[in-house]
Amino acid sequence: MNEQSDKVIQPAELRKRAEQEMQALSDEIIDPWLTDEKRLLHELQVHQIELEMQNETLHEALTQTEEACLALEREHQRYFELFDFAPIAYFKLEQNQLIRKANICAANLLGSDQSQLVDQDFSIYxxxxxxPVFHKFLSNIFLSGIRQSCELALQVGETQYWVTIEAIVDISKKSCLMAVSDISGRKRNEELLRCVF
Structure with a gap:
């Protein structure tokens, strides 16, 4: 059982606690032969104490819920900052190659706005x-569930450059997370070395 369900007071226990509190507040001894009016007044007072106890329990639960929501919001903000402001291009892609999410670096890499990339087919770049290389790469990721990488060219407008892509299937197994790094400088250096030797 979790902590919250442990704090739920059963009606019989609530009644017992209210009776005890009522007894402590009252100087007079509760006579089992009370008149109807006194018995009714007693019942109303006990019920009022029960309601106050329930209200206190609800207030505590509300406070805990608010604190949990704030903690969740802080974690969401932390994730957002880690993803969005990362110094590498991150994408979340579906099996059909549609972009579900892209960070700022990814948008810059593809010369676009983050919002414009959502629902766009990554393969157009x-x-x-x-x-075919990318399609096979993506298929292998979803089939194996193992992190994989490949190198290929991207085309943005008239500019073509080389990238390395590392990707892995996410927890849902319906999309993958991709990190894309521009390796054009390294490829140019490799080409220069090949020409020299």
């Missing part, structure tokens, strides 16, 4: 010669 891949030259047609590399699309």
């Amino acid at each position: 891949i030259p047609s010669a590399y699309r």
Whole structure:
């Protein structure tokens, strides 16, 4: 049982506690042969104490809920900052290659706004010669569930550059998380070394 359900007071226990509190407040001894009016007054007073106890329990639960919501909001903000302001391009992609989420670096990489990338097919940024490679890469990720990487070219407008993509299936198994790094400088250096030797 969790802590919250442990604090729920059963009606019989609530009644018993209210009776005890009423007894402590009252100087007179409760006579089992009370008149109807006194018995009714006694019942109303006990019921009022029960309601006050329930109100106190609800107030405590509300306070705990508010604190939990604030903690959750702080965690969400922390995640947002880690994802959105990361110094590497992050994407969340579905199996059908649709972008579900992209951080600021990803938007800059593709020369677009974050909001414009959502629901866009990632493969439109891949030259047609590399699309089969990317499709196989994405299929392997979803089939294996293991983190994988590949290198391929991206095309943004007239500019083509090389990237390395690392991806893994997320917890839902319906989308994957991709980190994309521009390796154009490294590829140029490799090409220069090949030309020299």
